[in-house]
Amino acid sequence: MDLGFIADFFNNVQNFFGDIWEFMTTGIYAFFKEALVVITKAIIYSYFQSALFALEIAYTVVQEIVADVGVTQQVQSAYSMIPSDIRGTLSFFNVPQGLSLIFSAIPTRWALKFVPFVGR
Numbered sequence: 001m002d003l004g005f006i007a008d009f010f011n012n013v014q015n016f017f018g019d020i021w022e023f024m025t026t027g028i029y030a031f032f033k034e035a036l037v038v039i040t041k042a043i044i045y046s047y048f049q050s051a052l053f054a055l056e057i058a059y060t061v062v063q064e065i066v067a068d069v070g071v072t073q074q075v076q077s078a079y080s081m082i083p084s085d086i087r088g089t090l091s092f093f094n095v096p097q098g099l100s101l102i103f104s105a106i107p108t109r110w111a112l113k114f115v116p117f118v119g120r
Helices: 004-069 071-080 084-092 095-112
Strands: none
Touching: 004 071, 004 095, 071 095, 084 095
């Protein structure tokens, strides 16, 4: 009569409790560490998504305010009053693009102050 199945049963029981013991001693740490890594990634991703969304809203608001006030037209009329040879030199050094960036960035930064967690 072969009683090897009894030895196999007790070996399997010993392996089962050994695996449970190993999970309790080292597996829980690894599990919670990986869980916290995933949670931290999700929080960082959602923060950047909300910051980009708020930036888009602030930029749209500033563009509407600048269009309503007429700053763009005033800057263009002042720029067109500059003599053409100086305008050519300024265009060579991309001054008009720089001015448009500056006149867009300053009000956008101001509007971001009203957005929570981004403008501070």
